[in-house]
Amino acid sequence: MxxxxxxxxxxxxxxxxxxxxxxxxxxxxxxxxxxxxxxxxxxxxxxxxxxxxxxxxxxxxxxxxxxxxxxxxxxxxxxxxxxxxxxxxxxxxxxxxxxxxxxxxxxxxxxxxxxxxxxxxxxxxxxxxxxxxxxxxxxxxxxxxxxxxxxxxxxxxxxxxxxxxxxxxxxxxxxxxxIRKEIEAFVGDRLLEALWREALWLIKDDITTVEELDDIMRYSFGIRWAQMGLFQVYRIAGGEAGMRHFMAQFGPCLSWPWTKLMDVPELTDELVDKIASQSDAQAHGLSIRELERIRDDNLVAIMEALSRQNRGKGWGAGALHKDYTRRLSKLAQKPTISKAAEKAKAAKARRKKG
Amino acid sequence: MxxxxxxxxxxxxxxxxxxxxxxxxxxxxxxxxxxxxxxxxxxxxxxxxxxxxxxxxxxxxxxxxxxxxxxxxxxxxxxxxxxxxxxxxxxxxxxxxxxxxxxxxxxxxxxxxxxxxxxxxxxxxxxxxxxxxxxxxxxxxxxxxxxxxxxxxxxxxxxxxxxxxxxxxxxxxxxxxxIRKEIEAFVGDRLLEALWREALWLIKDDITTVEELDDIMRYSFGIRWAQMGLFQVYRIAGGEAGMRHFMAQFGPCLSWPWTKLMDVPELTDELVDKIASQSDAQAHGLSIRELERIRDDNLVAIMEALSRQNRGKGWGAGALHKDYTRRLSKLAQKPTISKAAEKAKAAKARRKKG
The missing domain is CATH 3.40.50.720 (NAD(P)-binding Rossmann-like Domain)
Incomplete structure (x- = not known):
């Protein structure tokens, strides 16, 4: 390997x-x-x-x-x-x-x-x-x-x-x-960018606060996406009729006049101030280090939970986590002395015995 | 209540x-x-x-x-x-x-x-x-x-x-x-729609398959969003400098010429076929019902894992899950007979004893 x-x-x-x-x-x-x-x-x-x-x-x-x-x-x-x-x-x-x-x-x-x-x-x-x-x-x-x-x-x-x-x-x-073709921002950040831009509009227009928007994400599709991505989730949402049905039902929305989706919001000082102060409120007094520890505990717990799914084989990031922690455990048990030193030790033991 | x-x-x-x-x-x-x-x-x-x-x-x-x-x-x-x-x-x-x-x-x-x-x-x-x-x-x-x-x-x-x-x-x-102001698609679907449209472009242009795109989501920001939303996650990403630093660093990307983000992809038969057949491949032979059960097991496991975080108080959807399951358990233990029937039963028991 x-x-x-x-x-x-x-x-x-x-x-x-x-x-x-x-x-x-x-x-x-x-x-x-x-x-x-x-x-x-x-x-x-x-x-x-x-x-x-x-x-x-x-x-x-x-x-x-x-x-x-x-x-x-x-x-x-x-x-x-x-x-x-x-x-x-x-x-x-x-x-x-x-x-x-x-x-x-x-x-x-x-x-x-x-x-x-x-x-x-x-x-x-x-x-x-x-x-x-x-x-x-x-x-x-x-x-x-x-x-x-x-x-x-x-x-x-x-x-x-x-x-x-x-x-x-x-x-x-x-x-x-x-990623098979080279494009700016690759794939992950393309998706993040699209969502981020829309989120900025929603804050700018006072539709939600950053805390409400975050809650909307983490109590709904956030939990879904920890285990299956967009397409697999929609395949299931299509019900028995599957992906084609879903596309037929949801597809037309794409051309509805949700024009805000298509513009770039300007990052004015006012918008930055609004987001920064709403973000301060959302932290509820927790420092960045405290939030980091809570985040890390949550991420480990989620990956561990997923590692026990799918009849014990693990699912998605959980299957990988299972494999990763197993390998690290093995590495942890590995004796730190070299093979040569081990041989010498064994030879010494034989001599003593003999 | x-x-x-x-x-x-x-x-x-x-x-x-x-x-x-x-x-x-x-x-x-x-x-x-x-x-x-x-x-x-x-x-x-x-x-x-x-x-x-x-x-x-x-x-x-x-x-x-x-x-x-x-x-x-x-x-x-x-x-x-x-x-x-x-x-x-x-x-x-x-x-x-x-x-x-x-x-x-x-x-x-x-x-x-x-x-x-x-x-x-x-x-x-x-x-x-x-x-x-x-x-x-x-x-x-x-x-x-x-x-x-x-x-x-x-x-x-x-x-x-x-x-x-x-x-x-x-x-x-x-x-x-x-949601404090009435807008089409509200908040959740605005965010989903922005990401969905970008995802369609990535598939249409053969940058990724639906399975690769789903993996990109569920091995990265999907796990993050199960527990904290976009803004809280970015607050932490800003490191010690916090939200303002993050906005300053990432903000300018918004106006980069990622033009595809701004157009609506046309849902041609060809694109629908491509997505439907890639989605079939991604299911690896699992039926919708099987996928549903795997999804449900995963969702329950994630919410349970989050219910044990934050020093046992639960975090986000996990805190709610803890409260919800506690209430349902109480409801399950509730005797199904009425108070009057209970009294009558107790009186009968007393008579027998006496």
Whole structure:
């Protein structure tokens, strides 16, 4: 099975630190570069949450954690790494600069994944000497818990790199989905963006508050989508007549004059203020760290609940979770001494006996 | 506490039958009218699933089920009902006809809820003599499990009716959210519609298959939205800097040229065929009934998992689930004999003893 031996993380924000946490908790050493003087503290905060979540997932013990090293440069961070994940801010010029530097110093066969949530890999790989090993590996927050990673190759990406990336992401418990055509924002963020834009209108026009809108989601289709996606859910909603019936019934709505759906709301200061203050009210005094812990507990509980469904085989993210935690448990039980040391020990025992 | 004494259901499709199931399992008698000769069989199929799900929720026993009567007319169905739920197909002319008939025969103070997922209550209540008691009560499938109901009043709806509707829906374990302004498709379906339209483009353009798209949802933001909605999730994603930071970072994407988002895809036969056949493949041989049972098991398991979170107080739909199942358990333990009969029994026992 594919295995990451040593990883590098370039960028340690919410997403970068999430990658670091997933890798370390899989027992993989990580070298990180982030020029932010606060990076070490921020990464350690995310690690604290991640360790807590994995302890809940693995009550019998965690694998030995990988070692984390803070590098002074990109060159230093990528030295010796066979897997490099870039998670710097979403500016093409910055991506070019950072990827060129990674490219110059990384082993020629290292896989380079970019966490970009929207930029085309073809546009990012133009400044690289070995563009064939760059893929987009777009994760979802919190990266240490949510399994999805969208893999997108650019025009110069090799099919082999896509396959290796898929295997490497799967080896750390993720669900890789390869997107077959390169489009801005890929698939997940296209869907999120459509919903987000509509949500902004609903807040702007005072139809709901952010708390009411969130409740509308999490007491209805949110629960559905934790286990089946849009199409499977609608297949069932069609009842005995199935998908065709559903399409016939619901399809015509598409051209109804819900014009707001089609415009882009302007993010005025007024709208940002409204959302920020309604969001403060919705938090009911809980800090971001407290909300994070509640979220993580909930996510683990949902995946565990799904891991016991489908006659014990697990369903969706639950089936993956079952497999992932089983593998991590095995890794945790693995003796830390090497095979050679084990042999020597056995030989010594034989001598004593004899 | 508000209580439905006798309910009527007009329409027994997937949604109507879901209402019937929720009401009966709450111990409420229901009279249903549906001209479909297959209605009785269809409703009993839904009841079978619902009973199964409630048994999983309430291992110590269910409340005594309400009685179901199939009425020969709307007039017969609504006689004596204090709560009437209309779930007929989404055509305004049909809604007018059915609501006029309900209105003519129902008690003047009965609450009338419409399951419409998009038509304005103001447009529906024009043909009624007592329009003040009509509200939209828009549920989500499966109605017997998903708690959300969007309540929307029309121009002629009284504030008192909205409040009574809220209390009655809450009394059968639901999460009522009152939408403060009347707009087509309300809130939930606005959000669903935005995402659905974008999904159709992604399938039409062969970016993904329906199975890949569903996986992208259920291994990422689907799990998140089962417990926190869009805004709370993004508040956390902003990290320590919170909501403002998130808006500043993600906001500009809104005006990027993702033009496809803004057009309506045409539902050609070709697109319908593609989706229907990809959906067949995705079902992996499972029938609609089998998929329904898997879905229901998953939904119950997720709500149960969430009911144990937040230091045992439950979180979101889980907190509601905890309260709902507790109330149903109490109802199940209620002796079915009357207080008078109980007294007489006790007196008899005393006589025997003495």
């Amino acid at each position: 594919a295995r990451i031996r040593k990883a590098a993380a370039i960028g340690g924000g919410v997403i970068g630190a999430g990658w670091v946490a997933r890798l370390l908790l899989n027992g993989i050493d990580v070298s990180i570069f982030d020029p932010d003087p606060e990076a070490e503290r921020k990464v350690s905060e995310v690690m604290k949450n991640a360790r807590r979540a994995y302890k809940a997932m693995l009550p019998d013990g965690l694998p030995r954690e990988g070692k984390l090293a803070f590098a002074g440069s990109i060159a230093e961070a990528v030295a010796g790494a066979d897997f490099i994940q870039e998670s710097v801010p979403e500016r093409l010029d910055l991506k070019h600069k950072v990827l060129a530097e990674i490219d110059a110093h990384a082993a020629a066969d290292a896989i380079i994944g970019s966490s970009t949530s929207g930029i085309l890999p073809s546009e990012m790989q133009t400044a690289m000497n070995h563009p064939e090993r760059l893929v987009v590996g777009h994760p979802f927050n919190p990266v240490y818990l949510l399994p999805l990673v969208e893999i997108v190759g650019g025009q110069q990406t090799s099919g082999e790199a896509v396959e290796r990336a898929r295997a490497l992401y799967a080896s750390i418990g993720m669900k890789p989905v390869v | 508000a209580r439905i004494r006798k309910a009527a259901a007009i329409g027994g499709g997937v949604i109507g039958a879901g209402w019937v199931a929720r009401l009966l399992l709450n111990g409420i008698d229901v009279s249903i009218f549906d001209p479909d000769p297959e209605a009785e069989r269809k409703v009993s199929e839904v009841m079978k699933n619902a009973r199964r799900a409630y048994k999983a929720m309430l291992p110590d026993g269910l409340p005594r089920e309400g009685k179901l009567a199939f009425a020969g007319s709307i007039a017969e169905a609504v006689a004596g009902a204090d709560f009437i739920q209309e779930s007929v197909p989404e055509r305004l002319d049909l809604k007018h006809k059915v609501l006029a008939e309900i209105d003519a025969h129902a008690a003047a103070d009965a609450i009338i809820g419409s399951s419409t997922s998009g038509i304005l209550p103001s447009e529906m209540q024009t043909a009624m003599n007592h329009p003040e008691r009509l509200v939209v009560g828009h549920p989500f499938n499966p109605v017997y499990l998903l708690p959300l109901v969007e309540i929307v009043g029309g121009q002629q709806t009284s504030g008192e009716a909205v409040e009574r509707a809220r209390a009655l829906y809450a009394s059968i374990g639901m999460k009522p959210v009152v």
